[in-house]
Amino acid sequence: MSKITEKIAKLLALAESPYEEEAKAALLQARRLMAEHKLMPEDIEPQENKKVIQECVGVTCTKLSSPWTVYLSTLIAAHYCCRPYRSSVHGSKVSEIGFIGMEDDFKLCKLAFLYAYECIASRCRQIRTQKEYPAKTLREMCNSYGWGFCRGLSAAFQKQEAEHQEWGLVMVVPQAVEDAVSKMKRSSYKISPQSSMNHQYAAMGYADGQEFDMRRRLEPSA
Incomplete structure (x- = not known):
């Protein structure tokens, strides 16, 4: 896993936080990085896991x-x-x-x-x-x-x-x-x-x- 996909994966894990603002901020940052690097969800986590x-x-x-x-x-x-x-x-x-x-x-x-x-x-x-x-x-x-x-x-x-x-x-x-x-x-x-x-x-x-x-x-x- 590259450094960028590893960072996105960590942000997505943080997006599971029960604290709403923390979860949304992490998810937003993860999606921005995915868009910037042209990555799809399946590039970060196998789609069958979703x-x-x-x-x-x-x-x-x-x-x-x-x-x-x-x-x-x-x-x-x-x-x-x-x-x-x-x-x-x-x-x-x-x-x-x-x-x-x-x-x-x-x-x-x-x-x-x-x-x-x-x-x-x-x-x-x-x-x-x-x-x-x-x-x-x-x-x-x-x-x-x-x-x-x-x-x-x-x-x-x-x-x-x-x-x-x-x-x-x-x-x-x-x-x-x-x-x-x-x-x-x-x-x-x-x-x-x-x-x-x-x-x-x-x-x-x-x-x-x-x-x-x-x-x-x-x-x-x-």
Whole structure:
């Protein structure tokens, strides 16, 4: 292995870091070097070692109880070069969240999604302890918080992309992933209109979503 391919290989290894900015910076530098030296991915690592992962991540949702979950998966997937999907048994209202992506991208995407989901779920558990409210009102509070968090996270991602426009070279969904997704049926839950939300909890969620930071992630369960 030449010095340049060895350097690129080390950068690609660093790109597996769970720290988002470190991972993207390493991946960007690796891709720039590959372009400069006219190298293809298979010149660095055998293509057979790269595989597309399609897998559910253990989080379920319904249109009534947690419709924001689908929107959250879409936001996270787009930020980690993956595509989301939902798996459900025919006739069931419950869907399980899954992602499709290259192996390294999938690992980061899954970790980020599970952390973001747990951030929302944890706050929702706190909201439900307010027993003075009926179940329908508590559900509205929780869903308003979830939608607000997603909107805040979307704003945070847009700000990051504006500040790091060079990340556009990194955040491209590989063609192999797009090919896998093209064979699947796509669907999503409709985003709740502002008029139906509890504005206090939506604002609380928005603020927390803007502050979401993978560096404070929860360790994945064993």
